[in-house]
Amino acid sequence: MKGLELLEKLSNLHGAPGFEDDVIEFMSHNTSYESNRDSINNLYLSKKNSHSEKPVVALDCHSDEVGFIVEGINRNGTISFLPLGGWHVANIPAHAVKIKNSKGEYIDGVVASKPPHFMTQEEMNRLPKLNELTIDIGTSSYKETVELYSIEVGNPITPDVTFKFDSKTQVMRGKAFDNRLGCGAVLEILEDVKDEELEVNVKGIVTAQEESGLRGAQVAGNKIKPDFIIIFEGSPADDTFKDEFSSKGAMGKGIQLRVVDSGMISNSRVLNFVKNIAKENNIPYQLIARSGGSTNGARYHTSGEGIPCIVIGMATRYIHTHYTFASLKDYNDAVLLGKKILEGLNKEILKNF
Structure with missing residues (x-):
């Protein structure tokens, strides 16, 4: 299951913070990876017989919705x-x-x-x-x-909202795009790279209670201790109330690379590496700086000795309301960028972060 079919299923599921069970169950049954749940309702996805000597790269999303x-x-x-x-x-x-x-x-x-x-x-x-x-x-x-x-x-x-797709604009409407878009991206990328000979060991982290204080990420960072984390998010779009010059999060204009928010200042070495990957693969991106809001990166980048992170956002209009809009193209670009980052990583590059 991929693309629109996957996103429709995920969006129509219900999972308030602390009650993410329906989402977790769906994701567990739609992956070929081994899945394990912890006491806070995080879901961990890992490949069978994974090579432990390789550095661990985690793909992160959160299963809960407001x-x-x-x-x-x-x-x-x-x-x-x-x-x-x-x-x-x-x-x-x-x-x-x-x-x-x-x-x-x-x-x-x-x-x-x-x-x-x-x-x-x-x-x-x-x-x-x-x-x-x-x-x-x-x-x-x-x-x-x-x-x-x-x-x-x-x-x-x-x-109570039902997913819809407009084929004329390639725009999706539904609830919980924050962060079922991220859930879809993580599932798709894991399945797409499962047979590739990567130089990193890829795991999935589906965290709980992000909307209530990033609680799941705090537990997950301490439990998994990955060497690098790619965070996928449905992020606020600003193009309906800002002009084309001041808008940095326009729907359909490219994935969002978050430079700063209230919880994290992005590692510039990581950001430059990801920007170069995007340019090499003709993936449009927007750099965003936010005075408020945060992602799981706020917990991960200060976990243990510090875990380097990148936040890949998909612009979502009217976030934290019942009805949200997002571009299918932005979603597909996020999936592509995630795969290209994994293919470009190795132990030496990670050491330089």
């Missing part, structure tokens, strides 16, 4: 919730969601929004507060919500 968690059930049957990951309250109301109940069933709900007919003037002139929002599943009492639908405190909640 979501919510049930905080309580109200007298009228509505559900109060807490955010998992970085949401802005303006992007939450009046959207469909899925709640995974205590039986593992997915229950349809909608984030309730008060009609303007019932709003005070003060309410109409401000954003709602997060603790004012609830989810409605169509019930009218606490008893109905609990007994008919088995909803309980701690159930995970995710956006």
Whole structure:
């Protein structure tokens, strides 16, 4: 399974931080590599009988998506919730969601929004507060919500969005492109290089709880201790609110190479090596510098004695909302660049990082 078919399956799966099981199970069953899970819900993919004397290069992605968690059930049957990951309250109301109940069933709900007919003037002139929002599943009492639908405190909640592809623009629309795009890239690259005689030992790391503080990466870095990590991310696109000169993350204009963000300053030697690989293979790229946000690289590059990293981003419009857009070309370029980096690495080059 590759390309659009793979991305559609991954995007439509549900995996809030700490509840990534559906994604992990899917990835485990769609790889020829051995898979192992740890206690925090990280998934590790490694080739059978891999050569231990070769330096280890890890391909990283995270399986979780921004979501919510049930905080309580109200007298009228509505559900109060807490955010998992970085949401802005303006992007939450009046959207469909899925709640995974205590039986593992997915229950349809909608984030309730008060009609303007019932709003005070003060309410109409401000954003709602997060603790004012609830989810409605169509019930009218606490008893109905609990007994008919088995909803309980701690159930995970995710956006209810179905993947679509526009063949005219080669643009995908769906949820969780942050970071199911990365999950797809890691799976594809691992399968594409499995029979190649590389000078590095390739492993896959699918981390949990990235959206809730990069927690999985902290565990994975200490556990695997790779010599180099390539991080694949669905990264924020800025082309719908910046002009062509100030935009550095335009969808469809090339993969993003992250120079700096709030968690990591990229290793310039690594960055130059990857830029040269991209140029040699006619892979377009954009250099981005962000004052905020971070990736798993923030944990990896300070893990142990320091692990050199590169972040390969795929520009994603409207990240951390229900509906996101991404370019299939950017995704394919990220996969190609990942493979070319692996083919160009050896022990001597890694020593110079």
